[in-house]
Amino acid sequence: MKVLLMGHPNVGKSVLFNRLTGTNVTVSNYPGTTVDYTKGYMRLENKEVEVIDVPGTFSLEPKDKAEEVAVKMLKENRDAVVVCIIDSTKVERGLYLTLQIIEEGYPVVISSNMWDVAKDKNIQIDVEKLEQILGVPVVPTIAISGEGIKELVSKIKKAKSVEIETIVKKVGGET
Amino acid sequence: MDKWTIGKIYFGILGIVALAFGIADLLVTAGGSSFSLGLLEIPNDMFRGGWGGLVMLFAGLFYLSGLSGIKNLSEIHQFSKVVMGSILIWVVAGCDIFAMITGSIPGEEAWFNTLEGFFGTYAPPYPPAILLLPFSLAVIYYIKKGRLNE
Amino acid sequence: MELTVDKRWDLIDKISKQTVKFKKYKSTLKEVIGELTVKPLTGIPIAIAVLYGFWSVFSSFAGFFTDGFLVKLFDEHWLPWIQGAFPGGLHNWFYNLMVDVGHIQNGALVPSNSCFESFGALTSGLFVPFGVVLPAIFIFYLMMAVLEDVGYLPRLAVLVDTVLHKIGLHGYAIVPTILGFGCNVPAVTATRILETRKQRFLMMTLLGIFIPCGAQLGIMQEVIPEYMGLIILYLLFGYFVTGFILNKVFPGKTPEILIDVPPYQKPLTRNVMTKVWVRLSGFLKIAVPFVILGCLIVGVMYLTGTMDWLANLFGPIFTHWFGVPKETVGPLVAAFMRKDLAVAQLSAIEMTKYQMVTSVVLVSIYFPCLATFAMILKEGGKELLGALAVLVASTFIYGGLIHLIWILLGVA
Ligand SMILES: Nc1nc2c(ncn2[C@@H]2O[C@H](COP(=O)(O)OP(=O)(O)OP(=O)(O)O)[C@@H](O)[C@H]2O)c(=O)[nH]1
Numbered sequence A: 001m002k003v004l005l006m007g008h009p010n011v012g013k014s015v016l017f018n019r020l021t022g023t024n025v026t027v028s029n030y031p032g033t034t035v036d037y038t039k040g041y042m043r044l045e046n047k048e049v050e051v052i053d054v055p056g057t058f059s060l061e062p063k064d065k066a067e068e069v070a071v072k073m074l075k076e077n078r079d080a081v082v083v084c085i086i087d088s089t090k091v092e093r094g095l096y097l098t099l100q101i102i103e104e105g106y107p108v109v110i111s112s113n114m115w116d117v118a119k120d121k122n123i124q125i126d127v128e129k130l131e132q133i134l135g136v137p138v139v140p141t142i143a144i145s146g147e148g149i150k151e152l153v154s155k156i157k158k159a160k161s162v163e164i165e166t167i168v169k170k171v172g173g174e175t
Numbered sequence B: 001m002d003k004w005t006i007g008k009i010y011f012g013i014l015g016i017v018a019l020a021f022g023i024a025d026l027l028v029t030a031g032g033s034s035f036s037l038g039l040l041e042i043p044n045d046m047f048r049g050g051w052g053g054l055v056m057l058f059a060g061l062f063y064l065s066g067l068s069g070i071k072n073l074s075e076i077h078q079f080s081k082v083v084m085g086s087i088l089i090w091v092v093a094g095c096d097i098f099a100m101i102t103g104s105i106p107g108e109e110a111w112f113n114t115l116e117g118f119f120g121t122y123a124p125p126y127p128p129a130i131l132l133l134p135f136s137l138a139v140i141y142y143i144k145k146g147r148l149n150e
Numbered sequence C: 001m002e003l004t005v006d007k008r009w010d011l012i013d014k015i016s017k018q019t020v021k022f023k024k025y026k027s028t029l030k031e032v033i034g035e036l037t038v039k040p041l042t043g044i045p046i047a048i049a050v051l052y053g054f055w056s057v058f059s060s061f062a063g064f065f066t067d068g069f070l071v072k073l074f075d076e077h078w079l080p081w082i083q084g085a086f087p088g089g090l091h092n093w094f095y096n097l098m099v100d101v102g103h104i105q106n107g108a109l110v111p112s113n114s115c116f117e118s119f120g121a122l123t124s125g126l127f128v129p130f131g132v133v134l135p136a137i138f139i140f141y142l143m144m145a146v147l148e149d150v151g152y153l154p155r156l157a158v159l160v161d162t163v164l165h166k167i168g169l170h171g172y173a174i175v176p177t178i179l180g181f182g183c184n185v186p187a188v189t190a191t192r193i194l195e196t197r198k199q200r201f202l203m204m205t206l207l208g209i210f211i212p213c214g215a216q217l218g219i220m221q222e223v224i225p226e227y228m229g230l231i232i233l234y235l236l237f238g239y240f241v242t243g244f245i246l247n248k249v250f251p252g253k254t255p256e257i258l259i260d261v262p263p264y265q266k267p268l269t270r271n272v273m274t275k276v277w278v279r280l281s282g283f284l285k286i287a288v289p290f291v292i293l294g295c296l297i298v299g300v301m302y303l304t305g306t307m308d309w310l311a312n313l314f315g316p317i318f319t320h321w322f323g324v325p326k327e328t329v330g331p332l333v334a335a336f337m338r339k340d341l342a343v344a345q346l347s348a349i350e351m352t353k354y355q356m357v358t359s360v361v362l363v364s365i366y367f368p369c370l371a372t373f374a375m376i377l378k379e380g381g382k383e384l385l386g387a388l389a390v391l392v393a394s395t396f397i398y399g400g401l402i403h404l405i406w407i408l409l410g411v412a
């Protein structure tokens, strides 16, 4: 099994990667820090699992070289479980990429990162409802403090691919 | 008078002084010889006097623009400029102090400075930013107050 | 099944309506100050202050270690010791390479008394990276890491957006540029965030030619602090003028982009430390061997007479076109390897203030260091040829131009 970390730039993918694998990938507070992929390993139920950190991308239609790397890694690892990391203060934008990845048929877990920032901004996210609509696990996380990471890891094997039609039906009606 | 009115007067004066210091810095640098008066010493140095003086001048302008207009100082957008004025003074003063510390430890020939030389570095006169530093700290009180009001 | 773009947004709209609520909240002081740093009227003075703080701390810290302690250590203890302890003497070629080439004083060959003049792999070769550059880049990387983690760079990008559009780039190009002041190698990789090939080509070329790296800044701060401002001004001017011309010459558009500005954050000590350590260990592993190698190669070239031959060959260009002594050829060869070594060697050559400024600018622009060159080759491929053409042209034109300025000012 492989785990691929995907998400917009600057949502905390590299922080999460460092936490999961114990490496020291560069982390900075600006979009576009990571421009190449890095592979690492983590233990999951006593098995070594490959984890890949990629550059941030806004969609699966790459606009620059860094995004190209991300999309290429996704396409090259058809068998991977994708952890979609979204910025909890910008859920809508994050969901775009997540839906694209779901549509491609990948099993997905969502990490709703920067939970602390969202809380400061008084943004309330109904995680259960979101899980129920999307049909994939959603875990609130604070990558820098490690909160929610354990739960996220435990949900990785519960990741599953869902049909986009099911999601459309669940929100009620035609899209 | 309430706290905010006092603050307005206080930072107004501080802003004018900072502005004056900034201009003095620039003039002294342009003039080409250093200037000292009592506790105050303005070095003739393109970097500290010129560039640092410019930052000092900006600090003064930030204070004054934070106070200008009809809006109250307690309004956060106005107040933030006053905070920025203080931060700029902290930057210049912090740099001056750091330069003092790093300059005070090593000796001319020997590894370490003499004790006299060490303490001598910290004796007055001081550059303008260090003189203004204690007065600029008042902003911390207002930040705390602002938080309580919310 | 895949949705169309519109349908996907439509779906997202429905999902978020059911799951996300934006409750009322008042903007905090931190955010309001964040706004001050991006509006030009207030942002530019703040940027000037940030730069001042950066530079001031940089020079105090680097001076503290280098002038305060390391120069004493190397010149008064290490150099005399190894001059005595190393077998051979000034007339032994191996001694010349490793320890000291010596210099001519009143017609006699005498030992050097500073690690800047000795040129040996074990003296200059260690003094430059450990005595001068290491403290300088330590503080440089530390402050850079703090600025990166605080979230200041994207704000700077917004501020300079208009200016950079004039040279065919957009505000975000400030990120590779700033990284380049640390080290050009990761900066070249960072150009991947630029959208078009033209932009990447422009950026790599400008980086390779005009942006001095942290190691070079460190050594300049040590040997020629008084000319530093002028040299950087010349380089930045070259950056903009060349960018402006290239933008006109090469076809292609600069797409407008929306710059995402993340909220300010308190830098995490652990993260800052890790970053500084990763970058420093990169320096120790790659740069230090290159400096020593550079010392050896330049030394061999002097000993075999190749350097004199080169100096005589290019002499006329140096003296007439650039207006610098022909001995500058040695440092220029060293600059292939490392710019810091080159500047250190320049400082040992006797010349006027103006010649020094010109020659340091030349050393900076005429070729990116090998590591950067290799990275441009890897990242740019074909673009490298174009970059080299620009490089040759700009070195000649710009070097001559600076000479011309000195002539017009009556100082050359
Ligand atoms: N407050 C808060 N900050 C976070 C959290 N996760 C990450 N960050 C910060 O967000 C910034 C970006 O983190 P990175 O891990 O570099 O982001 P990334 O997704 O790898 O970004 P790119 O490599 O540019 O695509 C850093 O400054 C982190 O410290 C979080 O949960 N809460």
Ligand SMILES: [Mg+2]
Pocket: A013, A014, A015, A026, A027, A033, A034, A054, A055, A056
């Ligand atoms: Mg990253």
